[in-house]
Amino acid sequence: MKRIIHCFLLLAAMFFVCCSSEDETKAETPVPAPTPASENTTGKTLVVYYSYTGNCRTIVNTLTSQLTADVVEIQPADKTQRYEANGYAIGTQLLNAIKANPGSASSYPAIDPVSTSLDDYDNIIIVTPLWWSQMAAIMQTYLFQNADAMSGKHVAMIVSSSSSGISGVVADAKRLLPDVEWMGDALHIRDANRSQASSLIADWLSGLDLQRASAQVMNITIGGKTVKATLADNSSAQALYEALQHGPITYDAHDYGDFEKVGDLGQSFPRNDEPITTRPGDIILYQGSSLCIYYDTNSWNFTRIGRIEGMTQDEIKDFVRAGEGNVSITLSLGNATAIHQVSSNAAALKAEGYISIGGMRVASPSRGIFIKDGKKMLIL
Ligand SMILES: Cc1cc2nc3c(=O)[nH]c(=O)nc-3n(C[C@H](O)[C@H](O)[C@H](O)COP(=O)(O)O)c2cc1C
Known part of the structure; x- marks a missing residue:
């Protein structure tokens, strides 16, 4: 009889361990790997620009204050030019070489390698100066080298000149990118309308056929610091977005499993559970009412809510204050003031100067919010 009772107790203990471990072992349960395809159509926008004297950089600053986008700056390999x-002799020489043999890679001036993969983006906005009524030679190199990768992408262009018309630059773009889908006419910013650049860009953006440009963004604030997160394209993220339209949501969160900061939102949202292996920066809805911000990897069946882009794992850990126990997290809508940037030129970001809220380095900012030496400042 004693043996039977022991067996019963053992079975009961095993049953209890099995049942109660569901919440505790979500890191260990094997699930199929997620299909990466869903991440390939995020409606993300990349801004690619070149700027010799700073006008296009300023345009990109304005643009990225109105649009969620990653940014890549094209740099010539030879920075001494x-x-x-001599009456723009070198610029002319470079353009003449391209004109003489536009199909040959050796006609184009060398540029620094760009590590950002175009595969990650649906929309590409080119911001380029005009040189002698043509596209600046440095930008032509980038487009020549990436024409295949840009094939089928949705592309738009902003051209900056002193005064000349931009039809030659548009023709260059069409020659270099024969297989892209143009989202609308190029925007021309010249010295005479430069002071209205912000409203010109806003009008132009509203008329662009940006693919899923409505990809919604929410702010996440922890310990006084705010970063932007792009919301996923599903009914769960949409429901959260709609809830945030009524006001911010603040909740307490704690570390779990050394891979996430999780907390109860105090309300339930629709679930779109699927097998997901998380990456640092992923924002996940767990069981419909808990929000997890991931700073490491975990595999489970849960719902993708969005993603914090452009931050390293250490930066995300630092942001969520991983390991520090309870933190208060506020989700909200509106303009975030985070640096949120992908750059081909990390050195440019580290250089001295101001950083715009779009994450751009600005030599001499005119107006707006900038970060200098780690401090946020408003320049009027
Ligand atoms: C080599 C070179 C050629 C240029 N040719 C013209 C031109 O033909 N017409 C014009 O209006 N501006 C011309 N510009 C001026 C630039 O298009 C204009 O200043 C532009 O805003 C520069 O952008 P950035 O400051 O981003 O380099 C030229 C500039 C350079 C460097």
Whole structure:
């Protein structure tokens, strides 16, 4: 009899361990790997720009204050060139070489390698200066090298000139990118309308056929610091977005499993559970009412809510204050003031100067919110 009772107790203990471990072992349960395809159509926008004297950089600053986008700056390999010297002789020389043989890679001036993969983006906005009524030679190199990768993408262009018309630049873009889908006419910003650049860009953006440009963004605030997160394209993220339209949601969160900061939102949202292996920066809805911000990897069946892009794992850990126990997290809508940037040129970001709220380095900012030496400042 004693043996039977022991067996019963053992079975009961095993049953209890099995049942109660569901919440505790979500890290260990094997699930199929997620299909990466769903991540390939995020409606993300990449801004690619070149700027010799700073006008296009300023345009990109304005653009990224109105649009969620990653940014890549194209840099010439030879940074000693002065394209305007001797009556713009070098600029002319570079353009003539391209004109003489536009199909040959050796006709184009060398640029620094760009590590950002175009595969990650649906929309690409080119911001380029005009040189002698053509596209600046440095930008032509990038487009020549990436024409295949841009094939089928949705592309738009902003051209900056002193005064000349941009039809030659548009023709260059069409020659270099024969297989892209143009989202609308190019925007021309010249010295005479430069002071209205912000409203010109806003009008232009509203008329662009940006693919899923409505990809919604929410702010996450922890310990006084706010970053932007792009919301996923599902009914769960949409429901959260709609809830946030009524006001911010603040909840307490704690570390779990050394891979996430999780907390109860105090309300339930629709579930779109699927097998997901998380990456740092992923925002996940667990059991319909808990929000997890991941700073490491975990595999489970749960709902994708969104993602914090452009931050390293350490930066995300630092942001969520991983390991520090309870933190208060506020989700909200509106303009975030996070640096949120992908750059081909990390050195440019580290250089001295101001960083815009879009994450751009600005030599001499005119107006707006900038970060200098780690401090946020408003320049009027
Ligand atoms: C080599 C070179 C050629 C240029 N040619 C013209 C031109 O033909 N017409 C014009 O209006 N501006 C011309 N510009 C001026 C630039 O298009 C204009 O300043 C633009 O805003 C520069 O952008 P950035 O400051 O981003 O380099 C030229 C500039 C350079 C460096």
